[in-house]
Amino acid sequence: xxxxxxxxxxxxxxxxxxxxxxxxxxxxxxxxxxxxxxxxxxxxxxxxxxxxxxxxxxxxxxxxxxxxxxxxxxxxxxxxxxxxxxxxxxxxxxxxxxxxxxxxxxxxxxxxxxxxxxxxxxxxxxxxxxxxxxxxxxxxxxxxxxxxxxxxxxxxxxxxxxxxxxxxxxxxxxxxxxxxxxxxxxxxxxxxxxxxxxx
Amino acid sequence: xxxxxxxxxxxxxxxxxxxxxxxxxxxxxxxxxxxxxxxxxxxxxxxxxxxxxxxxxxxxxxxxxxxxxxxxxxxxxxxxxxxxxxxxxxxxxxxxxxxxxxxxxxxxxxxxxxxxxxxxxxxxxxxxxxxxxxxxxxxxxxxxxxxxxxxxxxxxxxxxxxxxxxxxxxxxxxxxxxxxxxxxxxxxxxxxxxxxxxxxxxxxxx
Numbered sequence: 001x002x003x004x005x006x007x008x009x010x011x012x013x014x015x016x017x018x019x020x021x022x023x024x025x026x027x028x029x030x031x032x033x034x035x036x037x038x039x040x041x042x043x044x045x046x047x048x049x050x051x052x053x054x055x056x057x058x059x060x061x062x063x064x065x066x067x068x069x070x071x072x073x074x075x076x077x078x079x080x081x082x083x084x085x086x087x088x089x090x091x092x093x094x095x096x097x098x099x100x101x102x103x104x105x106x107x108x109x110x111x112x113x114x115x116x117x118x119x120x121x122x123x124x125x126x127x128x129x130x131x132x133x134x135x136x137x138x139x140x141x142x143x144x145x146x147x148x149x150x151x152x153x154x155x156x157x158x159x160x161x162x163x164x165x166x167x168x169x170x171x172x173x174x175x176x177x178x179x180x181x182x183x184x185x186x187x188x189x190x191x192x193x194x195x196x197x198x199x
Numbered sequence: 200x201x202x203x204x205x206x207x208x209x210x211x212x213x214x215x216x217x218x219x220x221x222x223x224x225x226x227x228x229x230x231x232x233x234x235x236x237x238x239x240x241x242x243x244x245x246x247x248x249x250x251x252x253x254x255x256x257x258x259x260x261x262x263x264x265x266x267x268x269x270x271x272x273x274x275x276x277x278x279x280x281x282x283x284x285x286x287x288x289x290x291x292x293x294x295x296x297x298x299x300x301x302x303x304x305x306x307x308x309x310x311x312x313x314x315x316x317x318x319x320x321x322x323x324x325x326x327x328x329x330x331x332x333x334x335x336x337x338x339x340x341x342x343x344x345x346x347x348x349x350x351x352x353x354x355x356x357x358x359x360x361x362x363x364x365x366x367x368x369x370x371x372x373x374x375x376x377x378x379x380x381x382x383x384x385x386x387x388x389x390x391x392x393x394x395x396x397x398x399x400x401x402x403x404x405x
Contacts, residue, residue: 048222072222074222076224081394081398085240086237086238086239086240087235087236088234088235088236088237088398088399089233089234089235090233090234090235090394090398091231091232091233092225092230092231094222094224094225096222134224134225135233136231136232136233136376136377137231137346137348137378
């Protein structure tokens with residue numbers, strides 16, 4: 001997972017390199033709230049996440065680009081007994097749910113050039129999900145590449161000519177995949193950070 | 200240029216922060232203890248009432264030149280384990296009898312341990328190329344680490360069940376597994392035995 005993060009960092013550095021006045025690059029801290037199947041597995045809010053966005057402004061108010069993020073949910077379950085049919089297993093469990101949304105996205109900026117610039121966006125792409133259930137010395141790993149959609153709302157608060165505070169909420173929805181993780185994987189992320197680039 | 204540098208440093212900083220926060224896992228060795236039980240759904244425990252239990256626990260079997268030798272767990276560990284199994288069964292309504300008194304069930308505990316070794320080595324090197332005849336010098340360094348897991352199995356079987364291989368299928372099995380320490384403390388295994396009976400209510404016949 002750390003490798004994926006490093007790759008994401010490397011990619012963001014590349015995007016930093018090609019920055020110009022007609023693009024917006026965002027780096028945000030991402031808090032995530034599990035929904036659906038993810039919530040059944042790990043009920044706790046995730047305070048471990050990061051997201052990177054790069055959008056090229058094809059119109060003053062339309063940005064086309066990519067969005068990457070990494071969110072990890074974690075929960076330590078107390079000593080419990082899990083029974084399936086005629087077998088029971090007792091012990092402590094550690095549950096990890098990693099999600100890496102990778103989307104091509106379009107943002108529509110409502111008030112470009114103004115102090116507060118709200119925007120809405122939609123991403124289409126994939127979410128890589130990896131779920132680990134650790135018990136004793138073993139881990140059960142389940143993976144999925146879900147086709148996904150990512151509606152976004154948020155705003156940019158301009159701090160200086162090229163730097164804005166970025167606040168956004170995203171619904172990351174990965175549709176059912178026919179792989180190890182059968183169910184749809186979804187969560188809501190709240191992103192706080194900075195956007196670089198002139199509107 | 201300077202601004203780009205700040206951005207790069209910022210991105211790296213945030214990434215390191217997030218990686219540093221990656222959640223940890225178990226903290227104590229007994230966090231890893233697990234208890235597994237399984238029973239035969241067709242088996243009628245209620246129609247049985249007596250059991251036989253050996254006085255020792257087998258931990259290894261050695262076969263040398265056709266001779267089979269059983270290796271037993273030390274009494275200091277085995278006796279409390281056997282006593283715990285007996286107490287639990289009696290509390291559930293079972294009566295202990297000798298193996299020669301036609302017991303309804305035979306209960307056989309066994310201990311298994313397995314050690315996993317991690318082995319790595321690397322070469323340090325030193326080059327003294329100035330002097331003729333000296334060259335690459337490779338003193339090897341080895342590191343070995345290991346952990347040992349222990350499993351106590353308890354099988355409960357009806358010795359009268361007829362089968363083509365002269366063996367009875369277990370009506371109930373329990374397996375307790377954990378990482379062994381050198382403390383000689385068997386509280387963890389006694390706790391696991393308690394748990395194995397607690398999660399097997401179908402064994403209660405009284």
